[in-house]
Amino acid sequence: MERIPILKMGGFLLITIQVDMHDRLAMTLQNDVTDMIVKTRARGVMIDISMLDMVDSFIGRMLGSIASMSRILDAETVVVGMQPAVAITLVELGLSLTGVRTALNVDKGMELLRSSIERKEANGAFVRD
Amino acid sequence: MPLSVTESLALRSSEDVVRMRQWVRARAVGIGFSLVDQTKIVTAASELGRNILEHGGGEGHVYLDLPTHNSKIGIQLTFEDKGPGIADIEQALKDGFTTGGGLGLGLGGARRLVNQFEIASRPGEGTRITITRWKGP
Numbered sequence: 001m002e003r004i005p006i007l008k009m010g011g012f013l014l015i016t017i018q019v020d021m022h023d024r025l026a027m028t029l030q031n032d033v034t035d036m037i038v039k040t041r042a043r044g045v046m047i048d049i050s051m052l053d054m055v056d057s058f059i060g061r062m063l064g065s066i067a068s069m070s071r072i073l074d075a076e077t078v079v080v081g082m083q084p085a086v087a088i089t090l091v092e093l094g095l096s097l098t099g100v101r102t103a104l105n106v107d108k109g110m111e112l113l114r115s116s117i118e119r120k121e122a123n124g125a126f127v128r129d
Numbered sequence: 130m131p132l133s134v135t136e137s138l139a140l141r142s143s144e145d146v147v148r149m150r151q152w153v154r155a156r157a158v159g160i161g162f163s164l165v166d167q168t169k170i171v172t173a174a175s176e177l178g179r180n181i182l183e184h185g186g187g188e189g190h191v192y193l194d195l196p197t198h199n200s201k202i203g204i205q206l207t208f209e210d211k212g213p214g215i216a217d218i219e220q221a222l223k224d225g226f227t228t229g230g231g232l233g234l235g236l237g238g239a240r241r242l243v244n245q246f247e248i249a250s251r252p253g254e255g256t257r258i259t260i261t262r263w264k265g266p
Contacts, residue, residue, distance in 0.1 A: 020147045020150060022146065022147045053167075053171075054168055054171050055172075083168075088169075089168045092238075093241065094237065094241065095238070
């Protein structure tokens with residue numbers, strides 16, 4: 001079955017979406033990410049969408065669900081690399097991606113994940129063994 | 130290149146929606162749409178294509194034309210299904226209204242992404258939606 005690969009990098013999961021996703025592929029990704037968070041005890045998930053030339057409400061909803069599910073599993077999600085034309089279109093479509101954190105590129109996304117995980121640990125919340 | 134020929138594609142699965150997006154993108158590039166205009170028409174098409182799968186009896190057709198008006202060229206897409214139809218079009222166009230599992234942005238969102246939007250529907254007979262986006266100034 002066709003799948004979007006999920007790479008483990010340190011304590012993070014990295015997903016680069018490089019194909020024009022049909023709906024089933026998007027649903028599979030959602031399940032795979034949550035499985036991987038539990039299996040690898042990842043604290044952060046980065047989704048690189050720089051190759052996506054379109055985000056419609058379905059894909060937007062999938063990004064939102066991944067972020068919410070990850071949060072419940074104590075992992076932070078950041079979506080990186082959105083193309084400007086995609087951002088303009090999303091706003092006109094009416095999708096604000098509430099609850100989804102974004103960064104301009106992979107480096108900035110990594111910084112964001114690191115700092116928010118450090119902050120969480122400093123607050124003593126959700127301490128893991 | 131003959132521009133007045135109508136092309137069509139059957140929509141039966143989400144793979145067909147992906148094919149349709151690539152097809153619309155190729156035509157938009159072909160007539161010189163800007164990247165933003167390409168993205169808008171492709172996104173609108175994606176919303177309406179998925180609508181057919183979810184609400185249009187799961188099957189329909191999309192027709193593509195390249196009309197000209199006042200020396201401007203555009204892309205016109207017509208989505209037709211023989212599904213249950215829409216009882217209250219006003220309501221269906223409101224953001225957040227959904228009878229499926231989605232966000233209810235499909236129709237209203239697609240309308241905001243194009244220059245012209247026409248919808249005709251009869252309960253029990255089906256729905257036809259025509260959208261047009263003109264090439265920017």
